[in-house]
Amino acid sequence: MGALHELSAAELVAAYRDRAVSPVEATRAVLDHIAAWEPRLHALYLPRPEAALAAARESEARWRRGEPLGPIDGVPITLKDNIATRGDPTPLGTRAVPLSPAQADAPPAARVRESGAVLLAKTTMPDYGMLSSGLSSFHALARNPWDLRKTPGGSSAGAGAAAAAGYGPLHVGTDIGGSLRLPAGWCGIFTLKPSLGRVPIDPPYTGRAAGPMTRTVADSALLMQVLSRPDARDSMSLPWQDIAWGEFDAAPERLRGLRIGLLLDAGCGLPVQPAVRAAVEDAARAFERAGAVVEAMPPFFTRAMLDGMDHFWRMRSHVDMKALPEDARAQVLPYIRQWADSAAGLSADAMFRAASQFHATRVATVAACAPFDYVLSPTSPVVAFEAELPSPTNDPLRPLEHIAFTVPFNMSEQPAASINCGYTDEGLPIGLQIAGRRFDDLGVLKVARAWERIREPQRPWPTPLIEG
Template sequence: MSGPRHELSARELVTAYRKADLSPVEVTQAVLAHVERWEPHLQATWLLRPESALEQARASEARWRRGEPLGPLDGVPTTIKENIATRGDPMPAGTAAVTLLPASADAPPAARLKEAGAVIFSKTTMPDYGMLSSGLSSFHTLARNPWDLSRTPGGSSAGAGAAAAAGYGPLHIGTDIGGSLRLPAGWCGIFTLKPSLGRIPIDPPYMGRAAGPMTRTVSDAALMMQTLAQPDARDSMSLPAQTIDWDAFDTTVDDLRGLRIGLLLDAGCGLAVDPEIQQAVEHAARLFERAGAIVEPMRPFMSQAMLDGMDHFWRMRSLVDMKALRPEQRAKVLPYIRAWAESAEGFGGEYVFRAFSQFHATRLAAVAACAKYDYVISPTAPNMPAAAEAPSPTNDPLRPLEHIGFTVPFNMSEQPAASINCGYAKNSLPIGMQIAGKRFDDLGVLKVSRAFELIREPQRPWPQPPAA
């Protein structure tokens, strides 16, 4: 065990607690002090509560002294994305338009983390309604990327991605309906797993919506899965209880030998892939080949019609939500989001039906394209992170989703998909690679991701807060 306490992994912390080499109070204090240095620059947190965190840490410390930890995360500093309900706290969903009311119960991911003894010291920020891949919000202060403060951390799990990269403790949880875990993970250089739909129950459930761990290492994500992947009746799509040895993620490079891996470098829609991103993913593919995997180029299976159909349906959904607001509330919504939703005003019933049909078309295309492979690798995003102030990479509400062509199909097909850092651009920003597996093979995706950690080049030091 080495390095500052706020930099230690969850597994290192739990081992140190067990040996009484560290206490949860010491670690929580170190994390809070580090957050205090970073937060004026990043604005990744909401409801940051140092006193509550220290109270939780003292209770954890007492449990460890008695030899009675609540679970594998007891005493580990953790953040939760703002749209995952925590009892007694309001949930603005990133927008100033929402009436702030206390949540009556913990959503399933929050409940599981609390039951395991995690020290939940803050929520993390998100953009309006979670419908942007940026940290721009009408409610929260603009969140930034710790690798380059002029850049976005991505979104909608914006604060979580920034917090993980900046070392706000080891464990963070976000959500994803089209890339909202993987895009910030890729642009912030961290690891995430968007699990199979229902693997981590969530409330309210929705088509394609998943919660997932956001960590610096595959190991810590696997540790979180032990706690988070438990059925909950509140999620109508929750998967049945299944005994999964999440510790089996810790594979060897030899386990890559003979795997059939599809290499997808063209999403078939949206933005063209940045040459530096393509080069990094192609290099990763060669590393897999050297380890004995069989890598085969894939043809694109998405189409612009699929992407546009999903976009247009979501516009109508958001328009309906906004029409339920009072005029003074609607005026508070981010102008970009208003323009995006209001563009659906002229959509007729048949048009919306045809748009909705693209969700299923995307599902069928993704499953068919991946069927012959054990895993599929691709860029997480086609582009490097946009300016922090930009609502989307195109900055165009009529072309808002041009960057999610690689990520969104795996929400609709319900397949697990991770993002892991696979290199750095000339400007030193990290580059994310997506690793997707067959439905329900969450552990397999973690194993391949862990093997890639072993074969990739050494990682650069994590960003540090600017000098005072």
């Protein structure tokens, strides 16, 4: 058995069952590891070691009685800042929000508590979740454990960093345009953005999903057993299905005969960096060797679609910020204020055309994917950029140039995963996105697991002794 903080959730649960390890021992090991990393990583919000150890002791007693509450009882876990936890403030990454205690656990928080998981802390995010970096007016600047000069991505910034750094095996983030997959790709971990409504969330919103962020496909499949349980508060949730999440463990033979689309040109946004393109092309050739039929896929996402969504989100944020008291509004990151205020002059006609691009994106994405069982693409056209930057362009008038591969699948409601497929010469991870048809969340997990089996050996996870 390896170091306890390195064990997967499945390994921990098996060790608890066999009484080889206790939840208290595992939690202490993770907390010690966090103490070595966190002063430089800044992944956590509201860390509560004593509360975590108290929860671990309760779990230990349940395992001794042979009465675990659920499949992740006693497993250390973190939740993103914007997933409300009862009694705690939910700052949404910004100093502009009053620190009022939440009245109830949001659905993902409720599900993991009901299953007996040990909540270590919340994780950091940028202001309002509107950046793909860890830059925040409220939280300390989150950094990437592979290279502390780089961003972990966002908006699930702290969760991506925590998973890569070994802050326990399970982490939960959210995604409305790439906020699970971008940090997963830039931190070298695995995530699944589920089909819209597969994981209940409150408040629900067009394209918004919560999902697991883990080092392995197996741990995400285990966490999906818990997160996908029903909650009536999500008016956009899917009818609950008894999905056999435990059947995720597909052999490479699973790929034989699958028709795979290979999307290397998103249609707009930043050009794909050569190292990213090469890694994704190498992955596609490995799929072909495993028996899949891989076919180049023409771009379908357009500048009008990306700009329309951008302008709509600008106006939404502009309206929200206008409602803030002036002193609170001044606390928001200047980059985000400039981005939002640029919508002030948009006409009603312009806003209608902008809003219509959400549906246009949905229709185009579904049609483009229809001939294929699954679609491979880069998660992002670029690898992790400087930690201090809000976005790769550092331009509030060109803020979303890096999400053209990810955001279409939010609007089409299709499941999409990110999994590592290589490294740059500098050692930065490169993400491979695997998208499936709507509702085929388990299928995406199976394809990701098959890829996990056939890909080249992965580099060791970063340690707090290696600063990049």
